[in-house]
Amino acid sequence: MSETATVFNQHVAARPAGGATNAPPPVQHVCVVGGGTAGWMTALMLATSAYGPRLKVTVLESPQVGIIGVGEGSTPWLRGFFDGLGIEESEWMPACNATYKSGITFQNWSTKPGFERYFHPFASMLDNMTMHQFVDNVHARLDGADVYAHPDRFFVAAALAREGRGPRPQHSFPFDLWYGYHFDATLLGQFLGRQAVTRGVRHLERHVTQVLLKENGDIDRLQLDNGESLAADFFVDCTGFASLLIGKALGTPFIPYAENLFNDSAIAMPTPLEGAIESQTTSTALRHGWAWKIPLINRRGNGYVYSSDHCSADEAETELRKHLGLLDADVPARHLKMRVGRMAKQWNRNCVAVGLSQGFIEPLEATALLFVQRTAAALVEALELGDLGPAAQERFNEGMRVRFENTRDYIVAHYKTNSRTDTDYWRANAENMHLSESLQGVLMTWMSRKPLAAGLKAGRFGQGYPIVSWYALLAGMGIFPDAEDLQPPTAHQARHRLDAVDDFVARSAMNFPDHRELLANIPPRVGDKTLQLYLW
Template identity: 65%
Template sequence: MTDICTLFNLTPVARTRPSGELPEPPIRHIAVVGGGTAGWMTALLLANSKFGERLKVTVLESPQVGIIGVGEGSTPWLSRFFEALGIEEREWMPACNATYKSGITFDGWSTRPGYESYFHPFASILDNLTMPQFVGNVHARLNDADVHAHPDRFFISNKVAQSGRAPRPQRNFPFDIWYGYHFDSALLGAFLARKAAERGITHVARHMTSVSLDERGDIRALALDGGDTLAADFFVDCTGFASLLIGKALDTPYVSFSNNLFNDAAIAMPTPSGDGPLRSQTVSTAMRHGWAWKIPLTSRDGNGYVYSSAHVSADDAETELRARLGLLDADVPARHLKMRIGRYTRHWNRNCVAVGLSQGFIEPLEATALLFVQRTAMWLVEALEKGELDEPARESFNEKINAQFEGTRDYIVTHYKTNTRTDTPYWRDNATNTALSDPLRLLLGAWLASKPIVGGIRQGQIGRGYPTMSWYCLLAGMGLFPADANLRAPTAQEAQHDLGGLDQLLERSALNFPDHRDFLHDIPPKVMEKSLQVYQW
């Protein structure tokens, strides 16, 4: 069995400061330009480094610039951020109207009978018992055996989400689930700002007017309105899509993903919460020219439509979303957003690191935006603590982050490439899109040829950044199997798994998880999790 940190190719955020005399930081003062979730998360991780108060962190936040604040879902790694800072769920979740997230349901992406919807689960220790059965049946079905291979039947996270339960089991149940969160992003930014103030991080509420460089091309200082300047040794660009430091000031080259991913706009509209079960899931529903999200908070439901402006106008997209929500005649405002999909070639350029939207963005299908913030800030802290600030360290840093961007792009592209909808040019264009990376071509080719993909994923040759479980759930969930007419009766070896017993195991196990809505009323303290041990295939 493999530690989940290794399985996801990530390093845990959680750390403890060493005792004794604090070391001298390689730089004394870091200015984080831009607030919001990205800016405050980065500032808090920097301030939580082993340098303690010897490293001064200043957040420059313009009162003239609004926060995009639409992303309201996370991957499971966000919990590690709060654990690193010693912040309990019972403190931050009520302050941000947060709920738990056990995974994502994809509705209507496939038209294949029996595969019109599937749930992408987050990992659980219990998967050690069910993943072998799932993978075995997938391989059998790829070889034309008529066995059940839809992922929804095999994972406890799906049972927990659909039954309206919270993914925090009773203490006597030894099978944890790795989970994420839904939250109000504006409230989360405000919460983190308060925590930063408590921890001695300087907040400067001024508007930046220009950036000055020194003779080497490094950033020297920032000019502020009123004639003042802010000088620092190192700068973090959290200015969103504007990328005022990494892009405009340092003129770093940018790589667009527009030929891989067509969506470049979004609409957000809140609606009141429903009265039914509070399901711990994000729902992504295929629309005519993109997909709609539904995110349950304690105060409301977050809704939106991510679409391609090359395929539909903003007005028509809003009408489609309003029709879906039953708000055609309602006086509910819609917020329109433009997205730039791609990344900079260098996330660390000279004495500046870009974090968040300023470094790049991949559409929000898999809620990876905060994960990129967390990874980048975490790796910056690690470089500072090691004193590795030279060009080789910067190149290694950039290569590592670019690999994560490329891997995430490939995983999200696969959702679109494998769709079977034919109702609009948008979906047909996605299915016939040939702008695929070589690793993705190899992965899809191997799957369709019924060849093993596990080894390639383990070695990082294909499927970079996502575990085997995620790829199997995506490809099987979309119904990427031989046509039903070609199926044959399974052999005894192919039919060896007792799915009836598996059903009972998961149904009985789900009873050990509390009602989601009730649990949020009184969240108990969370014991620092041990790293989940999950099956590696």
């Protein structure tokens, strides 16, 4: 999820040109260093923007450097990216073995009876029919009333995931659901690369051996492995955790988030697809982190995100194999290191970092591609406005800082509110006091039994995620008085008919097809006139 919006289908790349004059544009050639999903998505957004016709875009991709390629989930904002390019789901999804994603199930993060599992739904206009009942019951339970307040019962998206349905309804059902995707990240990068080249982006396969700077400290040109050099007006660093340009060449400081996000390692271990294709990501808490399960058309993506301070790589792999029932199976495992945090500046001199080079917040809520979209969109806007001066750079960097920290806070809230006590890892997360003022505001408001809506809407705390996400998280983790302390509800506290909620959710879900059936017959999306407004 991203910050609350009232209209979903915003194409962040297509913006009207601002301040157009007959003067030569300040940037005529942008070199994107690094391919993969981040590099090719950025190149496409640059090339297809209002500024694009005046711009030469080159993607410089090293044949010697592979891509990480295990980030296989998205937020709903990826829809707008493809819609804006006029690319149908029926074109790109089969090419990337993609499936639909209605949200994320969190399993075993809480030990509180009845709250061992919950679903974080992507918001939709249908939630307006049940959100009030959910929030009212949440606050009644916070006040000590024994009413039902688990989020899964109140949202259509949760029913779709539970029943193996896809999140695109029959044409006769005129209500839109937010949804994201699962995909093969390597195939997605290749698909975007083909699209970019057909839209005029130049692709150059060379390895950078040196970054040469001007006297004023800007990047001048790149020395390549064939002895040639490549000059440009502006550079985009998509070199992953290496941060070849923004970090190594320009010396931009890196700000780690290790004090409150402990995970720094991951293991990926794909397995054959068996059974139904679920329209959800599953995050299961293990002893020193959490395991992901992502269904694709041809396989299931599995992995373990963990803290190397709390267990070794061998211990983590053994735990993941046990979790998957592959303890004695000859299935290869891929080990990865993560650099969690952000660059102090995502825009430094004539370089903007996009993707892992700019920073990374662990993949719990699949926000990596959202940061790519938002950063590339902000760069496009700056180019279209023709303002690349210090003030514009400062606004850009401040906006990125706020987005990183807002996302970090929501992720940290998952760990802070866990109730596991089986390992030092989980106890340390629960005891973590390195919380931002914003996150403290959310948690203090909740514990004082006050509604979150006013503070969220006023921007006092919890920005970056909509109200439904915060309520699903805190209620789903069971942050309520203990069951033995609850009292029978008053008539007012029990005023909502849950059988009516159940009926609405069940009958709404009937309008959505089986997920596998939907994937076999993906209907058109571009030009869809379905209303896409929501209030929460």
